[in-house]
Amino acid sequence: xxxxxxxxxxxxxxxxxxxxxxxPLMFDRKINxxxxxxxxxxxxHTQVEGAEVTVxxxxxxxxxxxxxxxxxxxxxxxxxxxxxxxxxxxxIIGGPGRQGRMSAEVSYFxxxxxxxxxxxxxxxxxxxxAFTSVGGVGRGYGGHEAILQSFHGFFLQHGMIxxxxxxxxxxxxxxxxxxxxxxxxxxxxxxxxxxxxxxxSESEVKLAYSQGxxxxxxxxxxxxxxx
Amino acid sequence: xxxxxxxxxxxxxxxxxxxxxxxPLMFDRKINxxxxxxxxxxxxHTQVEGAEVTVxxxxxxxxxxxxxxxxxxxxxxxxxxxxxxxxxxxxIIGGPGRQGRMSAEVSYFxxxxxxxxxxxxxxxxxxxxAFTSVGGVGRGYGGHEAILQSFHGFFLQHGMIxxxxxxxxxxxxxxxxxxxxxxxxxxxxxxxxxxxxxxxSESEVKLAYSQGxxxxxxxxxxxxxxx
Amino acid sequence: xxxxxxxxxxxxxxxxxxxxxxxPLMFDRKINxxxxxxxxxxxxHTQVEGAEVTVxxxxxxxxxxxxxxxxxxxxxxxxxxxxxxxxxxxxIIGGPGRQGRMSAEVSYFxxxxxxxxxxxxxxxxxxxxAFTSVGGVGRGYGGHEAILQSFHGFFLQHGMIxxxxxxxxxxxxxxxxxxxxxxxxxxxxxxxxxxxxxxxSESEVKLAYSQGxxxxxxxxxxxxxxx
Amino acid sequence: xxxxxxxxxxxxxxxxxxxxxxxPLMFDRKINxxxxxxxxxxxxHTQVEGAEVTVxxxxxxxxxxxxxxxxxxxxxxxxxxxxxxxxxxxxIIGGPGRQGRMSAEVSYFxxxxxxxxxxxxxxxxxxxxAFTSVGGVGRGYGGHEAILQSFHGFFLQHGMIxxxxxxxxxxxxxxxxxxxxxxxxxxxxxxxxxxxxxxxSESEVKLAYSQGxxxxxxxxxxxxxxx
Numbered sequence: 001x002x003x004x005x006x007x008x009x010x011x012x013x014x015x016x017x018x019x020x021x022x023x024p025l026m027f028d029r030k031i032n033x034x035x036x037x038x039x040x041x042x043x044x045h046t047q048v049e050g051a052e053v054t055v056x057x058x059x060x061x062x063x064x065x066x067x068x069x070x071x072x073x074x075x076x077x078x079x080x081x082x083x084x085x086x087x088x089x090x091x092i093i094g095g096p097g098r099q100g101r102m103s104a105e106v107s108y109f110x111x112x113x114x115x116x117x118x119x120x121x122x123x124x125x126x127x128x129x130a131f132t133s134v135g136g137v138g139r140g141y142g143g144h145e146a147i148l149q150s151f152h153g154f155f156l157q158h159g160m161i162x163x164x165x166x167x168x169x170x171x172x173x174x175x176x177x178x179x180x181x182x183x184x185x186x187x188x189x190x191x192x193x194x195x196x197x198x199x200x201s202e203s204e205v206k207l208a209y210s211q212g213x214x215x216x217x218x219x220x221x222x223x224x225x226x227x
Numbered sequence: 228x229x230x231x232x233x234x235x236x237x238x239x240x241x242x243x244x245x246x247x248x249x250x251p252l253m254f255d256r257k258i259n260x261x262x263x264x265x266x267x268x269x270x271x272h273t274q275v276e277g278a279e280v281t282v283x284x285x286x287x288x289x290x291x292x293x294x295x296x297x298x299x300x301x302x303x304x305x306x307x308x309x310x311x312x313x314x315x316x317x318x319i320i321g322g323p324g325r326q327g328r329m330s331a332e333v334s335y336f337x338x339x340x341x342x343x344x345x346x347x348x349x350x351x352x353x354x355x356x357a358f359t360s361v362g363g364v365g366r367g368y369g370g371h372e373a374i375l376q377s378f379h380g381f382f383l384q385h386g387m388i389x390x391x392x393x394x395x396x397x398x399x400x401x402x403x404x405x406x407x408x409x410x411x412x413x414x415x416x417x418x419x420x421x422x423x424x425x426x427x428s429e430s431e432v433k434l435a436y437s438q439g440x441x442x443x444x445x446x447x448x449x450x451x452x453x454x
Numbered sequence: 455x456x457x458x459x460x461x462x463x464x465x466x467x468x469x470x471x472x473x474x475x476x477x478p479l480m481f482d483r484k485i486n487x488x489x490x491x492x493x494x495x496x497x498x499h500t501q502v503e504g505a506e507v508t509v510x511x512x513x514x515x516x517x518x519x520x521x522x523x524x525x526x527x528x529x530x531x532x533x534x535x536x537x538x539x540x541x542x543x544x545x546i547i548g549g550p551g552r553q554g555r556m557s558a559e560v561s562y563f564x565x566x567x568x569x570x571x572x573x574x575x576x577x578x579x580x581x582x583x584a585f586t587s588v589g590g591v592g593r594g595y596g597g598h599e600a601i602l603q604s605f606h607g608f609f610l611q612h613g614m615i616x617x618x619x620x621x622x623x624x625x626x627x628x629x630x631x632x633x634x635x636x637x638x639x640x641x642x643x644x645x646x647x648x649x650x651x652x653x654x655s656e657s658e659v660k661l662a663y664s665q666g667x668x669x670x671x672x673x674x675x676x677x678x679x680x681x
Numbered sequence: 682x683x684x685x686x687x688x689x690x691x692x693x694x695x696x697x698x699x700x701x702x703x704x705p706l707m708f709d710r711k712i713n714x715x716x717x718x719x720x721x722x723x724x725x726h727t728q729v730e731g732a733e734v735t736v737x738x739x740x741x742x743x744x745x746x747x748x749x750x751x752x753x754x755x756x757x758x759x760x761x762x763x764x765x766x767x768x769x770x771x772x773i774i775g776g777p778g779r780q781g782r783m784s785a786e787v788s789y790f791x792x793x794x795x796x797x798x799x800x801x802x803x804x805x806x807x808x809x810x811a812f813t814s815v816g817g818v819g820r821g822y823g824g825h826e827a828i829l830q831s832f833h834g835f836f837l838q839h840g841m842i843x844x845x846x847x848x849x850x851x852x853x854x855x856x857x858x859x860x861x862x863x864x865x866x867x868x869x870x871x872x873x874x875x876x877x878x879x880x881x882s883e884s885e886v887k888l889a890y891s892q893g894x895x896x897x898x899x900x901x902x903x904x905x906x907x908x
Contacts, residue, residue: 061743062789099795100834104788108743111779117821121394140798140838141625142632145599146831149376152389153781156406157821159393161445162379166386167348171595175629175639178596179383185629218388221449289515289562326568327607331561335516338552344594367571367611368852369859372826373604380554384594398822402856402866405823412856575848603830606843610860613847615899616833620840621802633837672842675903 048216050224056080058095061108082113086122090219091160092212093151094131094181100143102132102150110154117158124159127222128152129215131208133184134176148180161222163215165207174203182208275443277451283307285322288335309340313349317446318387319439320378321358321408327370329359329377337381344385351386354449355379356442358435360411361403375407388449390442392434401430409435502670504678510534512549515562536567540576544673545614546666547605548585548635554597556586556604564608571612578613581676582606583669585662587638588630602634615676617669619661628657636662729897731905737761739776742789763794767803771900772841773893774832775812775862781824783813783831791835798839805840808903809833810896812889814865815857829861842903844896846888855884863889 057077059065065075078084085091095106116122130151134144152162164179171177176185184200200208284304286292292302305311312318322333343349357378361371379389391406398404403412411427427435511531513519519529532538539545549560570576584605588598606616618633625631630639638654654662738758740746746756759765766772776787797803811832815825833843845860852858857866865881881889 098788098792099798099838100831101783101788101791104785104792107779107782107785107788110782111785114780117394117780124393140633141621142599142630142634143834143838145596146603146827146834149379149600150781150827150831152376152379153406153824153827156389156391157394157780157824159391159406159441162383162389164383164386166351167344167384167595176596179380179386179594180596214386218449222445325561325565326571326611327604328561328564329555331558331565334552334555334558334561337555338558341553344553367860368848369826369857369861370607370611372823373600373607373830376827377554377600377604380597380600384553384597394822403823406821407823571848578847603833606830606833607860610843610845611848613845613860613895616837616843618837618840620805621798621838633834633840668840672903676899 048213048220050220051216054078056084058105058109060105062105080109082116085113085126086116088126089223090127090129090215092129092131092215097132097134097139097144097147097183099140100146102147113158121159125222126158126160127163127215127219128155128160129163129211130155130181131183131211132181135185144176144183145178145180148178148183152180161218163211163218165211166214168207168210170203170206170210172203174201174207177203177207182211275440275447277447278443281305283311285332285336287332289332307336309343312340312353313343315353316450317354317356317390317442319356319358319442324359324361324366324371324374324410326367327373329374340385348386352449353385353387354390354442354446355382355387356390356438357382357408358410358438359408362412371403371410372405372407375405375410379407388445390438390445392438393441395434395437397430397433397437399430401428401434404430404434409438502667502674504674505670508532510538512559512563514559516559534563536570539567539580540570542580543677544581544583544669546583546585546669551586551588551593551598551601551637553594554600556601567612575613579676580612580614581617581669581673582609582614583617583665584609584635585637585665586635589639598630598637599632599634602632602637606634615672617665617672619665620668622661622664624657624660624664626657628655628661631657631661636665729894729901731901732897735759737765739786739790741786743786761790763797766794766807767797769807770904771808771810771844771896773810773812773896778813778815778820778825778828778864780821781827783828794839802840806903807839807841808844808896808900809836809841810844810892811836811862812864812892813862816866825857825864826859826861829859829864833861842899844892844899846892847895849888849891851884851887851891853884855882855888858884858888863892 055077057075057079059079093106095103097103101107113123128151130148132144132147132151133139134147135141155162164181165171165177167179174185176183182200182204184204282304284302284306286306320333322330324330328334340350355378357375359371359374359378360366361374362368382389391408392398392404394406401412403410409427409431411431509531511529511533513533547560549557551557555561567577582605584602586598586601586605588594588596588601609616618635619625619631621633628639630637636654636658638658736758738756738760740760774787776784778784782788794804809832811829813825813828813832814820815828816822836843845862846852846858848860855866857864863881863885865885
């Protein structure tokens with residue numbers, strides 16, 4: 001069983017919002033800890049036996065890997081390609097929200113997967129799960145559920161199985177808790193260097209783990225038939 | 228494996244719209260053929276081995292089973308209860324749309340399932356799939372995808388797994404083909420008795436079968452572990 | 455200019471959630487202060503000249519005005535009817551959310567307005583605005599924006615003009631701030647008598663006033679041509 | 682009163698889908714008829730007195746104006762800029778749908794307008810209206826209403842007034858009629874040169890005119906105070 005976390009981009013420079021950096025990587029074994037040193041502590045082993053997790057980044061199709069616009073280490077993450085998606089049993093994908101829309105970078109990436117739908121439905125049966133963030137300057141307010149539902153729409157267009165965040169008491173305390181996927185809420189703070197930083201709240205981290213574990217369980221059940 | 232099709236109401240009187248009568252019962256073994264004599268011909272056996280399918284109706288909480296407002300045989304269908312949902316591995320549920328909202332009758336039924344969410348998350352892991360119909364007098368135009376997504380929202384609130392309509396070439400010809408669930412489109416016609424009749428187009432029937440089969444396959448994979 | 459605030463129901467008994475009681479009545483002149491004594495202080499005059507505001511309640515079509523299920527004074531509010539809507543230039547309508555759906559009570563009320571759409575489009579050009587609340591036991595988590603958008607869908611079905619919450623700095627501090635309509639967030643607290651109480655936060659009150667004022671300004675501009 | 686129709690891109694080459702070419706330009710006085718020679722005949726004067734209509738195109742931020750990928754004349758249309766939006770009283774904007782998402786090109790354009798929201802709310806009170814198209818290879822099926830609602834979400838984020846398609850009997854015959862905006866439905870046909878061509882059906886043209894007229898009426902009422 002192969003789970004891929006795809007982030008758009010996994011760490012962005014201050015001027016474009018840093019929150020990608022802290023987005024949920026629900027569970028991990030191979031994560032580049034140098035790259036993601038600001039992430040909340042992750043278990044070294046996922047609790048779902050057999051899950052192999054890799055974190056990829058979506059490359060910006062307009063700006064590319066323009067120097068100086070990424071935090072240190074971010075560009076070390078491998079770039080997500082259609083082949084990566086094809087070889088995964090489960091894809092957990094997300095990126096910062098833009099006023100009720102997924103970011104154009106993610107949208108372009110989805111466009112690159114179109115042929116899988118029209119050419120044999122190659123993603124059918126894979127598990128998909130989504131995450132996002134909203135709020136703060138230039139992001140608008142709310143819109144996160146429409147964003148997450150548009151990820152689900154993509155999954156369903158390809159015959160994939162959308163998996164959300166299962167109900168839990170942690171939802172009581174996460175401001176933007178919803179059943180569609182984890183959303184990082186709140187305003188960014190500034191670090192010493194003037195970068196905008198955002199981090200998941202404790203409740204959001206719990207929900208992120210819960211979402212990742214749940215997606216893994218469903219994936220295992222659907223794809224690990226005795227092998 | 229136990230699949231339940233729940234319709235709101237399975238046959239309504241002319242003044243409230245007949246289209247429930249022809250809504251997709253994707254596959255069946257035990258269907259009350261007297262009740263559903265106007266349905267398109269169904270296979271006597273579902274193609275997914277082990278599936279037991281039962282068709283239920285949602286009781287109108289305001290009008291109840293008022294005589295003279297239902298087509299003959301409709302009231303023979305058993306009434307859906309929270310227990311029926313609890314005992315199913317998969318629930319395929321639908322009803323006529325109302326200007327972008329699921330009908331209030333279905334909404335009330337969902338309210339009756341609330342305790343399952345707050346009391347141990349008893350529906351977690353079940354498969355859910357949805358269908359609807361729109362168009363014609365009093366229904367407004369469009370809104371079917373928002374309706375189907377609100378069914379998915381209910382499923383996800385309970386930790387259920389939403390299953391849609393997998394991609395297929397039949398989508399090219401069904402006017403309201405979409406990945407969320409089958410939607411019966413078009414204007415109703417009048418029968419000799421002045422009742423408004425609607426029926427699924429050939430493409431819609433194909434998509435309905437496809438949705439039912441796909442929901443059964445996923446359910447079998449998730450719930451039939453060796454037994 | 456005539457603005458109507460319609461609440462579903464304006465005060466509900468503990469077992470069904472009290473939050474209706476504190477929902478935004480954005481501005482008012484004629485409000486029954488006895489009925490709404492728990493509301494945050496309202497201006498005695500709206501700031502938009504010429505606005506006449508009346509608060510109505512939507513009657514529960516299943517339980518009706520069952521004694522003992524409403525807080526004191528709630529049933530004093532006049533009942534919303536199709537005629538009330540017809541005679542208004544602007545309708546600000548809301549009610550508690552149910553796991554991503556507007557409450558069935560509101561949905562039934564909207565069904566009662568269907569003939570206006572199919573019979574001359576009598577609501578065309580009126581201004582509509584919406585509010586809701588989510589969270590807590592039995593409500594599920596999130597789903598408020600889908601609810602508010604389904605109100606907008608209703609407005610647009612009738613050719614009405616949806617008005618949302620204009621951007622403001624108060625959005626930074628309201629957890630469920632969004633452009634579609636005010637949503638009361640958070641868990642209810644218990645009063646001495648064991649009733650669940652919820653109230654709008656200070657930021658939510660600001661947004662509610664802002665939404666009401668904005669709806670009034672647009673309504674005035676659209677409907678007050680020199681008279 | 683100044684109405685702008687912004688299309689993403691107004692005419693695309695065969696390999697990327699031609700349907701932009703035929704999208705609704707609801708009414709016009711200044712349209713470049715050479716560019717839009719395949720459009721259905723437009724009135725030379727809009728029926729709403731005082732409306733000045735200009736058609737712009739959104740420039741592809743990745744491919745730009747790559748030669749050979751546009752139909753003849755398309756690049757003659759002026760390019761939409763933030764200033765164009767600022768100077769309009771009403772913006773009617775659309776583009777081909779991508780599996781439930783607005784195209785990334787439009788999404789990028791909206792990103793370029795972000796500062797208007799955070800810097801004085803400069804678009805507040807303007808009228809916004811949207812259109813799209815779905816279906817066919819690479820577009821997925823359905824999703825048009827979610828797309829149109831995400832346009833409305835953008836409008837509302839900026840304090841704009843969304844205007845939809847008013848109810849009319851033409852909705853009975855347009856397959857994807859809905860209250861949010863005109864959607865061109867159906868499969869493209871091939872012309873002699875192998876280009877995929879799509880055109881609005883007669884009902885869709887009626888709805889497009891109706892949407893444009895309605896947006897103009899509301900704009901006139903909101904913005905033409907005696908001048």
